[in-house]
Amino acid sequence: xxxxxxxxxxxxxxxxxxxxxxxxxxxxxxxxxxxxxxxxxxxxxxxxxxxxxxxxxxxxxxxxxxxxxxxxxxxxxxxxxxxxxxxxxxxxxxxxxxxxxxxxxxxxxxxxxxxxxxxxxxxxxxxxxxxxxxxxxxxxxxxxxxxxxxxxxxxxxxxxxxxxxxxxxxxxxxxxxxxxxxxxxxx
Amino acid sequence: xxxxxxxxxxxxxxxxxxxxxxxxxxxxxxxxxxxxxxxxxxxxxxxxxxxxxxxxxxxxxxxxxxxxxxxxxxxxxxxxxxxxxxxxxxxxxxxxxxxxxxxxxxxxxxxxxxxxxxxxxxxxxxxxxxxxxxxxxxxxxxxxxxxxxxxxxxxxxxxxxxxxxxxxxxxxxxxxxxxxxxxxxxxxxxxxxxxxxxxxxxxxxxxxxxxxxxxxxxxxxxxxxxxxxx
Numbered sequence: 001x002x003x004x005x006x007x008x009x010x011x012x013x014x015x016x017x018x019x020x021x022x023x024x025x026x027x028x029x030x031x032x033x034x035x036x037x038x039x040x041x042x043x044x045x046x047x048x049x050x051x052x053x054x055x056x057x058x059x060x061x062x063x064x065x066x067x068x069x070x071x072x073x074x075x076x077x078x079x080x081x082x083x084x085x086x087x088x089x090x091x092x093x094x095x096x097x098x099x100x101x102x103x104x105x106x107x108x109x110x111x112x113x114x115x116x117x118x119x120x121x122x123x124x125x126x127x128x129x130x131x132x133x134x135x136x137x138x139x140x141x142x143x144x145x146x147x148x149x150x151x152x153x154x155x156x157x158x159x160x161x162x163x164x165x166x167x168x169x170x171x172x173x174x175x176x177x178x179x180x181x182x183x184x185x186x187x
Numbered sequence: 188x189x190x191x192x193x194x195x196x197x198x199x200x201x202x203x204x205x206x207x208x209x210x211x212x213x214x215x216x217x218x219x220x221x222x223x224x225x226x227x228x229x230x231x232x233x234x235x236x237x238x239x240x241x242x243x244x245x246x247x248x249x250x251x252x253x254x255x256x257x258x259x260x261x262x263x264x265x266x267x268x269x270x271x272x273x274x275x276x277x278x279x280x281x282x283x284x285x286x287x288x289x290x291x292x293x294x295x296x297x298x299x300x301x302x303x304x305x306x307x308x309x310x311x312x313x314x315x316x317x318x319x320x321x322x323x324x325x326x327x328x329x330x331x332x333x334x335x336x337x338x339x340x341x342x343x344x345x346x347x348x349x350x351x352x353x354x355x356x357x358x359x360x361x362x363x364x365x366x367x368x369x370x371x372x373x374x375x376x377x378x379x380x381x382x383x384x385x386x387x388x389x390x391x392x393x394x395x396x397x398x399x400x401x402x403x404x405x406x407x408x409x410x411x412x413x414x415x416x417x
Contacts (some may be wrong), residue, residue, distance in 0.1 A: 103337020
């Protein structure tokens with residue numbers, strides 16, 4: 001088969017519903033997710049205790065990352081700025097869904113965290129429960145949740161500190177709208 | 188976009204979803220009725236639509252295609268069907284200069300390798316990552332790429348497939364597996380444009396699932412593999 005036909009075939013697939021998109025819906029339509037208990041790693045800013053993600057009753061910023069991911073490394077600086085700018089009323093947590101204990105050890109994650117100046121809780125999604133719930137298919141993925149654990153912002157790839165802070169502020173001032181994932185990633 | 192547009196999109200989508208799930212159910216019954224014992228997983232959600240779209244790659248229930256490709260580190264060619272009878276196969280297509288999709292596809296393979304090691308089914312799976320950029324992707328670059336993402340290359344279940352020529356790339360990747368990619372005409376951004384494709388075939392040599400359009404989340408793949416291993 002010719003390459004061009006294959007490309008056309010793939011483009012066709014996207015239009016028949018393989019790809020999904022996100023909808024912004026009315027606040028009343030949205031249901032928050034059930035939080036998941038994750039074990040944090042003992043590291044700078046991170047106690048090593050269990051944490052509930054996203055925290056009900058708080059605005060949450062959750063960042064999925066992997067230690068092999070260079071974009072995640074680069075994102076640590078803007079995340080550090082965000083950490084410095086927010087107060088305790090916002091839950092900030094980074095989550096790796098790598099198979100910790102197999103492809104990477106806990107102490108390697110701790111070292112990565114130190115090397116990149118992390119100073120907020122860092123947790124492991126050991127049984128991929130949160131990964132599945134939020135359908136995380138790549139890193140970095142950042143999400144903002146409102147107090148009811150409703151996703152109001154989702155970003156794949158890099159984002160500036162300003163953008164992230166704007167999204168957190170939007171939840172605060174009530175201008176954020178729930179982001180409802182219909183099927184997969186946005187087209 | 189306005190709210191108006193959103194609501195139209197949503198209605199259209201919901202309607203087509205309803206149609207798909209009805210079609211999906213019918214497809215399932217047909218399969219069960221015809222006694223198709225080749226696959227264990229249920230058909231994908233939008234199976235009827237996918238089937239009618241005549242996609243170039245296998246989706247579900249097809250015989251897993253055969254290709255024989257050199258594999259660095261094992262000093263022998265690997266056939267995609269040599270595992271029939273022994274191992275379930277996860278096959279994907281990558282290039283190491285790829286920024287996000289390929290590392291994510293590769294980390295799906297790593298997640299399965301880790302799960303297999305933890306649950307004791309390492310010798311029931313084979314993880315095949317095929318490069319479509321063999322000129323740049325030397326054995327060493329493949330090793331760095333794989334190990335950098337946590338792959339255990341010496342676990343006897345991880346194989347890089349490296350076609351020995353552009354012609355073989357065309358034959359294996361495009362003709363045999365229907366994986367479309369093209370060189371990015373722009374100087375900016377990624378070297379190649381391609382849709383993610385990850386194929387899970389069972390040890391009987393039939394396709395259980397193709398993950399495409401988007402990289403699946405690791406949990407989906409691990410659970411699908413667990414269900415066919417059990």
